[in-house]
Amino acid sequence: MAKDKSTRRPKAETPKGFRDYFGADVTERKAMLDRIAEVYHLYGFDPLETSAVETVEALGKFLPDVDRPNEGVFAWQEDSDWLALRYDLTAPLARVAAQYRNDLPSPYRRYAMGPVWRNEKPGPGRFRQFYQCDADTVGAPSVAADAEICAMLADTLEAVGIPRGDYIIRVNNRKVLNGVMEVAGILDPNDPEKFAAERGIVLRAIDKLDRLGEDGVRALLGAGRKDESGDFTKGAGLSDAQAEVVMLFVNAPSEIQRRLQDVALVEVSSEHLPWDAYEALGASSAAGANSLPNSASVTRNEFTCRYLREIVQQSVTGIEGVDELEMISELLDRQGYDARKVRIDPSVVRGLGYYTGPVFEAELTFEILDEKGRPRQFGSVAGGGRYDDLVKRFTGQAVPATGVSIGVDRLLAALREKRKQAGTERKESGPVIVTVMDRDRMAEYQAMVGELRAAGIRAEVYLGNPKNFGNQLKYADKRNSPVAIIQGGDEAAKGVVQIKDLILGARIASEASLEEWKSQPAQFEAPRADLVAAVRRILEG
Amino acid sequence: MAKDKSTRRPKAETPKGFRDYFGADVTERKAMLDRIAEVYHLYGFDPLETSAVETVEALGKFLPDVDRPNEGVFAWQEDSDWLALRYDLTAPLARVAAQYRNDLPSPYRRYAMGPVWRNEKPGPGRFRQFYQCDADTVGAPSVAADAEICAMLADTLEAVGIPRGDYIIRVNNRKVLNGVMEVAGILDPNDPEKFAAERGIVLRAIDKLDRLGEDGVRALLGAGRKDESGDFTKGAGLSDAQAEVVMLFVNAPSEIQRRLQDVALVEVSSEHLPWDAYEALGASSAAGANSLPNSASVTRNEFTCRYLREIVQQSVTGIEGVDELEMISELLDRQGYDARKVRIDPSVVRGLGYYTGPVFEAELTFEILDEKGRPRQFGSVAGGGRYDDLVKRFTGQAVPATGVSIGVDRLLAALREKRKQAGTERKESGPVIVTVMDRDRMAEYQAMVGELRAAGIRAEVYLGNPKNFGNQLKYADKRNSPVAIIQGGDEAAKGVVQIKDLILGARIASEASLEEWKSQPAQFEAPRADLVAAVRRILEG
Incomplete structure (x- = not known):
């Protein structure tokens, strides 16, 4: 371990040309x-x-060499074999x-x-x-x-x-x-190799019809074609x-x-x-x-x-x-x-x-x-x-x-x-977040998500540092959570939970009138025993 | 192409240590x-x-060298980077x-x-x-x-x-x-490196409890242990x-x-x-x-x-x-x-x-x-x-x-x-096979599988050489097909199909009494229009 201190930190990077896929x-x-x-x-x-790995031989590639390194495949040597992806x-x-x-x-x-x-x-x-x-x-x-x-x-x-x-x-x-x-x-059926070069040019010319138009293709079938830049492409003759x-x-x-x-x-x-x-x-x-x-x-x-x-x-x-x-x-x-x-x-x-x-x-x-x-x-x-x-x-x-x-x-x-x-883009909804108001009551919060999951509702307890409650709501927002559950000591004593409708909350914040704001509270209290039913009502819209 | 004639054929082999998974x-x-x-x-x-590929650096491996080639990863060099699976x-x-x-x-x-x-x-x-x-x-x-x-x-x-x-x-x-x-x-909390070797021996000794028993572990914690072959393993002292x-x-x-x-x-x-x-x-x-x-x-x-x-x-x-x-x-x-x-x-x-x-x-x-x-x-x-x-x-x-x-x-x-x-092993059932009795009526056979698929029933027309009808039934057997459909010229003229219950057929062949054989024919005729319904009855047992 001690000798690692002198080495530089590795770069956290996806290799060039590769990607990570999320969610x-x-x-x-x-x-x-x-x-x-x-x-x-x-x-x-x-x-x-x-398997992802094949022998280079089976892939039909020649052994990598200086002139044609790997020919488009990722290859390496293991003992006497050349392997490739x-x-x-x-x-x-x-x-x-x-x-x-x-x-x-x-x-x-x-x-x-x-x-x-x-x-x-x-x-x-x-x-x-x-x-x-x-x-x-x-x-x-x-x-x-x-x-x-x-x-x-x-x-x-x-x-x-x-x-x-x-x-x-x-x-x-x-x-x-x-x-x-x-x-x-x-094309001579009796000598398939004959005119191979000509046929290659013809094939490439045909493939360019969209871009060059009929005249362009005709030129390539004949003597050749000069493009706008003056470059000449030899034709099939x-x-x-x-x-x-x-x-x-x-x-x-x-x-x-x-x-x-x-x-x-x-x-x-x-x-x-x-x-x-x-x-x-x-x-x-x-x-x-x-x-x-x-x-x-x-x-x-x-x-x-x-x-x-x-x-x-x-x-x-x-x-x-x-x-x-x-x-x-x-x-x-x-x-x-x-x-x-x-x-x-x-x-x-x-x-x-x-x-x-x-x-x-x-x-x-x-x-x-x-x-x-x-x-x-x-x-x-x-x-x-x-x-x-x-x-x-x-x-x-x-x-x-x-x-x-x-x-x-x-x-x-x-x-x-x-x-x-x-207009039917889907943004996948995140899990219901049960927030942590009181670290000592973690078992109770876990019990809540347990009940929600048993009802088939995706749910999790916030497991970051719970000190800053704002961070918990920011987390819920980042996860695109539809609902947050809040239960502090007072709610626990009363046997209730606060249920925050985050979808409605976001909509109200952006577009609702004052009246709607009052008539449709985005947060409400529910008996602890009704937790699952209340969440389900919100999720079902 | 001509020069390929002189090269030997590639071997059709999965690389050593790799596998193919079927069906x-x-x-x-x-x-x-x-x-x-x-x-x-x-x-x-x-x-x-x-991605499957990471930089060797990100994987935390050192560059491959002669002494420690690749250290357990498949690695190769691309330009200046070492990449690895x-x-x-x-x-x-x-x-x-x-x-x-x-x-x-x-x-x-x-x-x-x-x-x-x-x-x-x-x-x-x-x-x-x-x-x-x-x-x-x-x-x-x-x-x-x-x-x-x-x-x-x-x-x-x-x-x-x-x-x-x-x-x-x-x-x-x-x-x-x-x-x-x-x-x-x-273990000295103030000097975590101290006694590292002893701890290593202790950890390995504990892991061997099942095999060596209490006395064996005790020996390894102390001076060391001699096994049955006489080999001595140094203990933690x-x-x-x-x-x-x-x-x-x-x-x-x-x-x-x-x-x-x-x-x-x-x-x-x-x-x-x-x-x-x-x-x-x-x-x-x-x-x-x-x-x-x-x-x-x-x-x-x-x-x-x-x-x-x-x-x-x-x-x-x-x-x-x-x-x-x-x-x-x-x-x-x-x-x-x-x-x-x-x-x-x-x-x-x-x-x-x-x-x-x-x-x-x-x-x-x-x-x-x-x-x-x-x-x-x-x-x-x-x-x-x-x-x-x-x-x-x-x-x-x-x-x-x-x-x-x-x-x-x-x-x-x-x-x-x-x-x-x-005793609940599952052998996945194969597709219903529509056999080909008459090559010219391929469109009709295709129409049959089309109807079956539209009803959610896995089905295919036999697409090998149809000349040998026995090969068609062997194919159905190899595919573990539950049903084969047969329609020759006579059946077509009458507007019917022959339906062969291959599961029942196999059971009858292996265990049925003569009476069952007679009462439950494994092959029966059905109106062409009832094809899907008849097949479904067999599949639903």
Whole structure:
């Protein structure tokens, strides 16, 4: 101990990029995850909790070295092993699916919730530990599994409090994009590595449609693009004819929108028509599983699939992709998940480099104000898709898998925003505080909270230094306590307690008229025996 | 990708000392933690979730070096900082209490649940990641805070399913032990460092009473002890008179037991008399807060305190410790937590080196069989105490704190053991499985599970390859499904489904008579429209 005196005091600081969560931040997230787990459970998914630590080898990262230190994971060496904190919940699932392949049911539906860690430069809103919440089906080759994930995602969003019409789940298919690449002549099925660089540029260009507009994307497909600052970005070098194919795909969403309006099937003036209006149009009149849709009864999703089929008709892979999308939309439509909930949308490009089949993205469509006060849509809160190669790394055997990951912090922020907009923000009420007027009567104060707790009322005795009574009320205020109980020697002798209604007290102090002040005393006396009943009356308002 | 071909496949393995939790293991723990959180919440405690990663500095560990690598934590260097995974939930609390000291309410009651990591050699039953569940009160100097923790711990154990009489919370006080050391002449209040080595030996000797017996402890207090193998352990070198003082303390529990029987106050034949018997004795007749207890009305805890007071009466610290224990037992007794739930017990030594005041240990007293089939008590599931120096490391200012940590895995194992003994083990039922007879009718199968889920029934369509129907039933068995639904083309044409009661089926297969077999068919036909009602009838038994 003596030698410690010379050392400096440690800093009391959360490490850079990490956070502490207090009180309601913890309980709100927990409540949301509990609701999500209920939906996942109802769909037959089982929980899985892997350890936070994996071998670097299992995570698929190379050993850290000077040039690429840790590659985005927190890693360290233990004896001969390199260990690391998991950076997502998918890599551990792949390891588990391989490790326990003889014991797990197949298909294996599992959900997982928990923190993941990223060794990235921390910044505003960018943290090095955050929650993910995933559901995946391993071993189901049919796109029925993808459809199920989409339906479950829609149910999940509604279960946590995102109303219909405020979200849309967009679905695309990697195979359709591959078909487009094939037709445009930059993907050779017999030599998948060829034109990889070009495809990379095309993919990044498509993803920038919102920001650069059609002309900007066209420039990047061709020779390249000079931005306002004069910086030049090299293009994919496609010919005009090649670029035209890609642009057909890029423009598909707006073209589909235009054509749907032409045929007056769906008079949508925006991608996000209010739910009621959409419903009134009868846009989703189910075509039925086996009926041949004619143009008068085609659904929006069917229409989109037909349009995409035209673009990729010369590619086997492309047609396969469209077939899959059609199956997904038919399955979903039959269960009531039509284009107002789950929409086939070729504009979804994010994650296409990673996934091998259908991809999904859940977007919240209600508006919020950005930092500059401009309205914008809330945006993406979940994404996923089919990835058939992950388990193969371990076993050499391809295992089909599909799943979704919810951005827990994003979704929680969305729920708070919704409540704020609706004026239904919740400030969790604190415990009833029994104040200490007389230190020797602590047992009696403890008995009071004991009675309150036995009645299910959150309560505590003030356990700081009781000398300054003002501090006790300040404490009650800081805890957002609804009620304070006071019993000094006089009250004890009379067999009564003073009950202070702190909610009413705060309201009276801020807004009440003198008359109200008199008629509704925020503090009153009650017989000691009536303590619980009197407190309950206040809590029940 | 091409170059990967030459590298070997990664091993699909959980890192050494880490575990994966599946299905019911996750939900059972979650259910238990939820119940614990409810009790903590009712007592006014707020949740806190700190990040898994702390600076090594904040954890109070020295920088890893060759001689003491990591000292039991997983640590690594990021830029100039050493980071580490938290090894408990107390060190992060100390950091938080210091970091946010101007914003947090005082006293600050918080609970925390989550994994902690220990860099120890893994072994059977020894893991490097495990759950802890803590509740602490920071900033409450009064022992009323310690009493509250004990009461809350008792409520918690009962809430999760440990019945009264199957647990006991033992309470001791570091100050009483210090008093004993003072009286024995091996603690000088004016020079706390003096005799530190002797005290260490004494503490370790006391902790071995169960194993070594009275003579063994006496030997270790004196010159030393030779064990059966001939190995010699050096003793504390106390004189007979000094050792006698320590032995008075060591023998206190059995002596108290004997005296209580002498005065026929409590006819306890064992430390763990059945709850009912204890109650019938009226041993806990409350003496009242201010009445002077006479020998006829003294409670067991009061008796223990009096006995301890005799031993330490020449030590100011010792008397202070006994006063505190008396206050704790009086507060608890008044609320109904008498010696059958919370017992003052000088035999609690564990953790006394760490804590500065009262210490608690929750022990489960029901019997289990050890590896060799011999009955033994289940043992400790939680421990805690008062530690007034933790925050001081950061701020230089002493802040009183007291709390408890529940060993989550131990408590969960205890609950399972209780259920096993009571024959009420739960095997969680799996989802209803809708089998796939006809791939083209997938939408109809999906509609079935949709209806079941809408009625709150866990259900899924079989999503593996449907060709082999036997595999579908094997899957249902592996999932522990209660019901399978079958609808081929014939059934569809007739508008019916086949409903297979898998629970009944399993029972009939194993034990039914031929008559039962006939009268209770495990598979029956129902109109498609009655699907949900028919399934519900089976599930409700």
